[in-house]
Amino acid sequence: MRTAPRRFKRPTWFTRCPGLRTLDYLDVQSLHCAQRGPAGVASLAARDNRGMASTNEEVAALLREYAELLGLSGGDPFRARNYERAAKAVGGYPQDLAAIPDTALTKISGVGSSIAGKIGEIRRTGSFAALEELRATLPRGADELARVPGVGPKRALQLSSELGITSASELAEAANSGRLRNLPGFGPKTEEAILRGIGVAATDTALRTALRALPDDAGTDAIEAALAANVPAKAAGVRRGHPLIAVSDMCGDLHGHTDLTDGIVSLEGMVEAAAGRGYAYYAITDHAPNLVMQRMTTEKMLAQREAVRALGGRTDMKLLHGTELNIAPDGSVDWDGDFLSGFDICVASVHSSFGQDLATMTKRFIAAVENPAVNIIGHPLTRKIGRRPPVQADLDALYAACARTGTALEINASPDRMDLPPEHIAAAREAGVKFAIDTDAHSLVDLTNMRYGVAAARFGGLTSADVINAWPLGQLEQFLAKGRLCLRLLASSIRFRWSYGASRAPVTMAVLPSGAQPEVRGWFPGR
16 A cells, blocks of 8 residues: 655645645646746646647757758767657746747757757748758758667768668568678668668557557556557456556656756756655766766765765655666676766666677576566667667566566656556566566656556556555565675675576575685575
């Protein structure tokens, strides 16, 4: 049963605002207004949300396109990243951009004077000169080809310039006829990957369209109905008579980002918004340093840890300081065990080398799952609906490893991801896997996506007993503590040699003479 919601301490003006006695049911845009005080609350009723969404989304789409074309043309990747962040910020901004003076645009997180100038230009002309110039330099259709899963910017330019291919349909025809194999750097495996990417994009189209057609305030029933209509029925979980998980069961969110990495909202803003949703606990999990584009450092992470601890004294909601680790191609993660032992929670995700073969990717996942610091595997199959196909891995082996080690699989609630895909959830549950339904929020608006993850969990037949962030804090902390014994021993300078044999035998330990080095095989009970 869910514990009583804990609340962020209210600002002094809060009790003077009738109708805002609780933040539990406020939407994120209302929360933004509430954070500005009574004046912001008064402006809430006068806002035209539909017009706002149109303006903001149009501007965000153009900024995002510019970022994509910069990447396609070989432009500065950090500059492209800045435009991606600005697009996120604009798309998730709670006020209508059309009503904001040009001079005030730089108050939006991630929008500097240069990008603000381009936003002003968009509002006056519908586009901006730098985007039009970049469009003119690229071959026709290159941008569409670059979005085909498995192609990417360099291959898109090569296909367009050398074969004159301008669309995904032409690409499929060329791949099926064997024409791609004559290009330098292309071969049967590349051809196979591209055809697979085209197939995934086509298969995902119906689901992506159905999800995008839902109204902004769609509830879990509507989302679940969209899944049922577009995901194979045989993948749905068996309804055993126990109540299925509901949004009201969720006690917290265990995967979220701030503007320290690729989020667009400050630590304080994300925490206050999470508290406003009535959560008992909330995890801050910014990216680790091996995802170089995020420019994380050990020093920045330690400073954030102190900030989280200080902020925890101002809220009744339990704050967990964590990180989203990068699962390297060999299965290793950022930082050593000593440093990782300082986190309350660790999510580990694949962010690169998506094309590894099934055996290599499976070994990579299992190495991460067997790391005692890792609590959750984030967006497990790395898919982005219609844009990136799921990686190839032995899912049965992954499920068995997660069940054996007490590692949860994430159901990423972003409607652009829905990963672990709904069609795999029931099988993972049958294998004994536990789950974390997380928003992977990079903005305040993203925090409202929990309903998508809950709908996917319901499709898979999950109850609150299956979802670790539907548990009371004490039970969650017991789950997160499993396997940490190893890290505490490491921190005490006791050295272990780990052996990951195929037999995965239970751990065996013995009292050894002084000075002898123990060997640990298999895993600790409970992990």
